[in-house]
Amino acid sequence: MKPVYVAGAAVHPFGKQPGLNAAELGYRAVRQLVEQTGITPDAVDVGYGGSSYGGSLLTQRVLQRVGVSGPPVYTVENACASGASAVHLGWQAVASGAADCVIAFGAENLSSFGGGTLPLTTNDIEIEQGMVMPAAYAMRAQRYLHDFGATADDLTAVSVKNRRNGAQNPRAHFQREISPQDVADSRAIADPLRLLHCCPNSDGAAAVLLCSEDFARQLDTPRVRVRGSVVRSGTFHTQFRDMTWPDITARTAKAAYEMAGLAPADLDLVELHDAFSIAELLHAEALGIAERGKAHQAVRNGEFDRDGRVAVSPSGGLISRGHPVGATGATQICEAYWQLTGQAGPLQVPGASVALTHVTGGGIFGVDNGACAMHILTAD
Template sequence: MSETFIAGAGMVRFGKYPADITLENLAVRAAREAIADSSAAPADIEAVYMGHVFGGPVAGQRVAVQLGLGGLPVSNHENYCASGATAIREAWIAIKAGLYDIVLVIGAEKMTDRVAGGVMPDPADLDAINGLVMAANHGMSARRYMHDHGATREQIAAVAVKNHAHSVHNPYAQYQRPISLNEVLDARIIAEPLGLLDCSPISDGAAAVILCSKAGLAKLKIGSAPRIAGCALVSGKVVSSTSGLNDEDVSRRAAEQAWNISGYGPKDIDLVEMHDCFTIAEIVRLEGLGLIPVGEGGVWTENGNTSLGGKLPVNTSGGLLSRGHPVGATGVAQICELTWQLTDRAGARQVEEARLGLAYCKGGTVSGTDGGSVTVLMVER
């Protein structure tokens, strides 16, 4: 089975774009960056994978034709906020299977002209009838986490302060200014106890990577490139009243699969791109993966252990909170960040001697379960 490498990465700055900057436009610009970064010619690309949620039918084909890649196998991948990561996993599987040597993966989303007030489960899901905005789930998670572990509101808010401090150095981030703890604490409440700055924004954006087999790398005359050490995907299971609200069994199961595929374990990870759709989510998911001790995530954040320069830097890109969260693009943007980190191109946010990075996405909710989809992707130098 062929190993899979990341030969190129590119994205557009995440943010709020006007109506005439379409999904296709964003996706084409990100794809061009990734293709140029890999030095591939359009004719080298054998297939296109596109992750998106709100892009409508055959969005990937609409983009591919604008890239001059019409005629290729193109597939669209929807796993809510894990859509981009799922598209990468599908491409990784195809390369491992020996089907292709060079493929393009795009994650793209145009949200600001079609989503307002927060994202919701599918209307057919029971939770939607009850008015479960995503923020409410995480508000309940935060409340229970504080109750169980004595964590403070300030410790949870510190996740937003940290991630905004990181993306001051990320030219692709939606927000590039530091915020204070008081700004987070004083922001208007969205779902108690979480306020506006505990929530990732509704964003537009696109990110892309070129994935290659060893033969693909040789064809592009690339000597070395970061290697995908494994891609895990799990889905939620029914929870019972005897489990903890923040057990994160879905994260534990995703991590277990990632360790089994890659041969690595939690102690080997040098940096993390974590799905911090809400501040508390970064904390409980890091704990669920076994990267930090259960109940200590608040203290770890407050002490700077998860900051750039700390024991385990988390979200050097700014994460979803500050890089922005165009849902289908996020998983691919995470892999762009790991690629830049592992090729020493992360500038002022570079993690020294980073060798192995982990990226986590969680997409959607299903009533009565511990989640929709969870991906754990691992990339090594």
């Protein structure tokens, strides 16, 4: 495979933006990317856009507005991993030699659904019986607390940390620190989860430029190398499920580490899928940055702080930055790009040279999650 680089990143800030549909949000992020990198429309060999709710031909509607008209473009739906899956396909195109310049983006508007939990497909036995994502993660949380001696205060520590990180992120949905008392006072969602243990439904978009080494040399923007890019789906079975072990994350991580030739101890920062506070604990253990059943202790000891052993969600994560589903995975890569090129400002992780991004999603019967996408990036 040929080396693949990220040579540009752009995010349209997350938040409630009911007047902007997914195509408009995606256009704003892609336009910013094009302006920053200085690429011309005819330089783009292929485009990929990720979205769960953005509608048919989203990528054409976005790219045509920046003048990219004619080359192959694809719209990817892979639940919360949609944007990261779009980046993965762009990586495949460059790594195979089929393309030198690729735009990949994710975009979503969730305001159109109003409040409450996101609608899930009814063509699923568990969802037909009332399963929603907060309930699924509440069950995982209850089992984790029972098995490993953690408490609801440990879940709260994740929310407090990530909201503290996001308070310094101008792209984040929430830019205010919270206290443990704020979490305790927020309304109950699904025991033991309270509102501030959960990420918000957000609107937003993010775009990255993926390119070959030769193409990257022609640009004035800094670059980082994509050392690993992996997508996996859940393994189907109808037997007992260990609610404290996200197998899909563990399998994806194993493949990503092998591809990159790196190990969990090499990571300086991780942007993971903390859709609920318990998710940070579960995925941190599956990623190998904490021992099984001890991630809550790592949070308590400051090991996941921005200046800790490995910074986890230094951007604020989904809990603070927000979660516009299809845009989340692409945004994580943007945040990692800025960290590795020293452009993260107040979010900067000291000496960051290796970053991992992780997003997973899609609740369907018989698997722990429907899709998982992971990228490992290094400073060039």
